[in-house]
Amino acid sequence: MLRTYSYILSLTLLTSAPSLSQIPKRLADFEVQKISEGVYAVIRKEPPGLTVNGNSVFIINEEEVVVVDSTLTPGSGREVLDELRKLTSKPVKYVVNTHWHDDHIMGNQVFRDAFPGVVFIAHANTREYLPTTGLTNRKQAMSEQGYPGFIASLKSRLQKEESVFGGPMDDEERTTYESDIRIAERYMSENPGVEIILPTVTLTDRVTLHSGSRTVEIRYLGRGHTSGDLVVHLPKERIVIVGDLVISPVPYVGSPQSHPGEWGATLEKLLALQPSIIVPGHGPVLRDDSYLKLMVRLFASIKRQVEAAVPRGETLDQVRKGVNLDEFEQAFAGNSRVRKLIFRNYVAGAAVEAAFRDANVRQ
Ligand SMILES: [Zn+2]
Incomplete structure (x- = not known):
């Protein structure tokens, strides 16, 4: 199994010699949605996949x-900035990075260059x-075993029309x-030469920005x-911008870095803010909290099952075999084979492993 980064799903695939084609010119793979007065969500339109780019948000005061998250590459960051320019000529004063993964930070330099003095908050x-x-x-993502190998594997599979599930490939795959x-x-x-911009303001609890009539709470x-993981909360508008604490239609859990045993409690605090957006x-903007509640139930189930197994002295393999998440696989993935694959890798695989590690640390 390949290593997992949050933005490359591990997948064992056949490899062949890579032949990197030129990047096709494409229209923007996102759309800008107004979600409240002066608040716009930049929502990616790519299908839920094995690697991802991230949503951004503009809060125009x-x-x-205030911009929340800057996407996976400087080019996509620039496209996001171009959209903002269509909405306002006001300067960006703050960029909030909800967490450290590349699909949320690699466009930072675009905003730094366009707005010298912009404050990065994380x-x-x-x-x-x-x-x-x-x-x-x-460095690993850029090495042959990272993205280049991933690209070559997928191209080989596409060329042979060979499904990872066996048999022919369907349209979704x-x-x-x-x-x-x-x-x-x-x-x-785009990314090998990117300058990594470190946050210039950091927090471990909360920072509140007061700007005219707008209140922006940035909370851990x-x-x-x-x-x-930071949450940007607009209390008057009842909007929360939550980064990868919430990913739909299937949550992505990175086994080396995620904490599924605590994730549910964090989501409970988010629910207590009673957000309406x-x-x-x-994934798309959510207009009610039913998906969050489903995630809470998922993580509660993982925690309960893993924490019951650890005192019995079970190994990770034994725990994996014993944990049953079928009900949740159906709820998150439905009949989609690709979503089931994501669920198995990122939830059943990664989350159980991470919960097992955390439970053993606490023992
Ligand atoms: Zn992400």
Whole structure:
């Protein structure tokens, strides 16, 4: 099995000699949705796949703009900035990075260059992670075993029309791989020279921005997708921008970095804010909390099953075999084979492993 990064799903695929084609010119793979007065969500339109780009949000205040997350590459960051320019000529004063993964930070430099003096806000753990583990992981993602191998595998599979599930490939799988290849090729083309911008303001609890009539609360509610997940809360508008604490239609859990045993409690705190609009890190804007509640039940079930198994002295393999998440696989993935694959890799695989590690640390 390949290593997992949050933005490359591990997948064992046949490989062949890579032949990187030119990146096709494409229209923007996102749409801008107004969700409240002066608040716009930039929602990615790529299918839920094995690698992903991230949503962004603009909060346009009386004098200036707050941007939440800057996407996976400088080019897609620039496209997001171009959309903002269509809405306002006000300067970006703050960029909030909800966590440290590349699909949320790699466009930072575009905003720094366009708005000298812009303040980058993130959790203190993000500032620590980016030049250390983050650097190592990014080098791995760019190495032959990372994105280049991933691209070659998918191209080979597409050429042979060979499904990872056995037999011929269907349209959903084909469309997913084509999108994954575009995202991965863009990563390899644009990111090797990117300057990593560290947050200039860090927090471990909360920071509140008061700007005219707008209040923007930036909060840390606990560990979940990472140990540095921030939530941007607009209390008057009852909007929460939550990064990868919420990903729909299937949550992505990174086994080395996520904390599924605590994720549910963090989501409970998010629910207590009683949001009416939830902007996830990936996936469409959510207008009620039913998906969050489903995630809470999922993580409660994982925690309960894993924590019951650990005192029995079970190994990770035994725990994996014993944990039953069928009900949740059906609820999240339905009949989609690709979504089931994501669920098995990122929830049944990664989340059980991460919960097992955390439960053993607590023992
Ligand atoms: Zn993400």
